[in-house]
Ligand SMILES: *[C@@H]1O[C@H](CO)[C@@H](O)[C@H](O)[C@H]1NC(C)=O
């Protein structure tokens with residue numbers, strides 16, 4: 001019952017979020033106009049115009065010192081600044097470093113590859129921004145595909161000619177060599193995972209279409225949902241993990257599986273990598289950050305702030321690593 005109405009819930013959350021932003025903006029601009037008036041009345045303008053004839057009288061002298069703009073949300077505007085990190089066993093790819101270019105084989109769609117074999121991964125993870133009237137291309141032969149909708153909606157048509165509309169929070173798994181088409185009439189943003197399928201005798205993966213909130217909740221630290229069946233036919237799974245602020249992974253995991261992670265909501269600290277310098281590497285992360293984790297990289301997460309963390313995680317499973 002708790003998850004009976006996933007769509008309206010998501011919609012309401014998004015509306016109140018933007019309403020909140022609209023209010024903050026209004027408040028900010030009100031404060032800003034008051035500041036301007038006060039400054040003019042106090043005569044800062046004439047003082048600074050003696051020194052700098054180009055002064056536009058908008059800011060008091062040294063105003064940046066008193067009112068720093070380097071809040072976390074401004075850091076990414078600093079020239080040359082990025083939180084992105086690329087190391088041999090992990091990478092953190094943050095939004096200011098996402099580079100979009102046309103996706104080959106798709107029409108009218110921009111893609112940003114966040115994880116690829118060049119890093120050592122055996123899969124790709126990319127964002128696909130479908131514009132108006134866009135169409136997907138097919139992956140290569142033997143390559144399976146998983147698609148999760150982050151924004152907008154897409155129509156999936158499969159080789160039986162059946163069409164289904166996927167809204168935000170819905171997903172589809174397409175087995176290798178299964179002809180299909182994603183179409184977007186307005187705009188849609190997807191995260192896509194593709195991998196060369198690892199065949200296993202007598203096991204055949206099938207198309208899966210579903211929605212996150214319809215997946216059963218599993219008992220782990222935080223809340224975990226698995227989007228694909230836990231059967232041997234599937235050589236990877238996609239986990240949706242939720243943490244309330246203050247919750248953390250109680251396993252300090254080190255394992256043979258590799259991961260591609262996309263933070264959908266919230267913020268926290270991701271601990272990744274080695275201890276060479278005597279310190280673990282702790283990364284502050286937030287929604288829209290992507291992480292690549294190689295096999296055996298130590299990993300741990302703690303959620304902070306005042307909203308739930310939700311992340312989506314690729315994990316290879318069910319195959320002998322030898
Ligand atoms: C096409 O989609 C329908 C509805 O999800 C499904 O029943 C059917 O098996 C799919 N066809 C193939 C070839 O996967």
Ligand SMILES: *[C@@H]1O[C@H](CO)[C@@H](O)[C@H](O)[C@H]1NC(C)=O
Pocket residue numbers: 275277278279
């Ligand atoms: C991490 O480094 C510190 C300082 O060099 C060392 O004392 C500690 O044992 C190391 N921990 C692990 C798990 O290697």
